[in-house]
Amino acid sequence: MSCYVEHRPSFQRLRRGIDRSFLRLVVMAAPSKAHGLRDAVFGLIRLADLQGLRGIMPNNFDWSGELGPTKMLPLVAAMTAGDAATLRAESETRVQMIKWMIKEGANPLQVNDSSDPSWSCQVCKPSDKDKTLISTPYRGRSAISFACEHLAALQRAHDGTDWSGRIGAFKSFLPALTNSAPSQSMHTIALPQSVVDLWESIREMTSTHNVIFETADEEVSAHDLVLVAASPVLKAMLESTMKEGSSKRIPVKDSSGGAVRLFVDMLYTSSTRDEPDYKTVLVALDLAHRWQVDGVVSVLQAILRDMISVDSFVAIAETAMLKGLEPLQRACRAFAANNSKVKTMQKKRALPPEVLKLLGESEAPAAEQSQRKKRRTFAAC
Secondary structure, eight states, X not given: OOEEEESOTTOOOOOTTSOHHHHHHHHHHOTTOHHHHHHHHHHHHHTTOHHHHXXXXXXXXXXXXXXXXXXXXXXXXXXXXXXHHHHHHXXXXXXXXXXXXXXXXXXXXOOOOSSOTTOEEEEEOGGGHHHHOEEEEOTTOOHHHHHHHHHHHHHTOOSOOOOHHHHHHHHHHHHHHHHSSOOTTSOOOOOOHHHHHHHHHHHTOGGGOOEEEEESSOXXXXXXXXXXXXOHHHHHHHTSSSHHXXXXXXXXXXXXXXXXXXHHHHHHHSOOSSOOOHHHXXXXXXXXXXXXXXXXXXXXXXXXXXXXOTTTHHHHHHHHHHTTOHHHHHHHHHHHHTOHHHHHHHHTTOSOHHHHHHTTOOSSOHHHHHHSOOOOOOOOO
């Protein structure tokens, strides 16, 4: 057993018995109340109710603002709800919540500069609160630095206290924070929904499209103006005397219509109404990389990062290595480090050379290298 305390006398935690459906109903009844919305977001985060959070979240929600009486960052709130048993039971849901929050705009690198210096996350054992107390302040820390500091404090406890449950939870939170952190070379901004709707309408005006992609199974169309503005490679093709320039038809017989359509969707709105699998996303990524559309490459990397599984790991990891996609490489390494099946394949060397290289293995085992014949060297007379 462990106790969880939020260091502020007037603050009382939301109890596990709160009716979540009622909470959603109250919020949806008064969406114009910004303060009420933030309180409800805080409550749903603390309850690990990802479905409820998605249900009430407006498109323009400001994730940079602190939440609750202690003014903690949203991502920190997702990591500090309840005792070790609560965190352990909900860790998988909270990991998914953290990833979703970052996708929506929460920044794990944002530093909390609003919380009172005396406010902190405190954990202890009921049997001896004084000797087992661990306190981690909110102020002056980002979600990542808070998680690192809190985890380090738990790990270096010298009194024999068992913090394994809480340590395990925070070890799962850190990869979600670091692998989902926005790239410093690509900035994401919030846009009014009307702007996205406008570009989606333009995307759907097929009668005005003047370029055709000839894919393996269907034709996909787009506006040449968008393609030329997005890709220097497509610009060269469409503005040259090449066949593609005169016919406005681009053959991509090695790609499915679904993959090309996903690529085009990303160009217009960075969103899609389709439900692509990882294989389709990989092909779309190959097109974006081939045509040098860096923005779409970054977006598709983020999609693939959340699609990594035992079944998709090899294909995604190999692509990440061959195309030099460092964010995706980091995500694959983090997955491999925590997956027993991948570890077994690595031990048996049942992985492609590029994937073994990603995981820090040499191309050939030492025993095999030692059996190779020595190379004889000859010099000219």
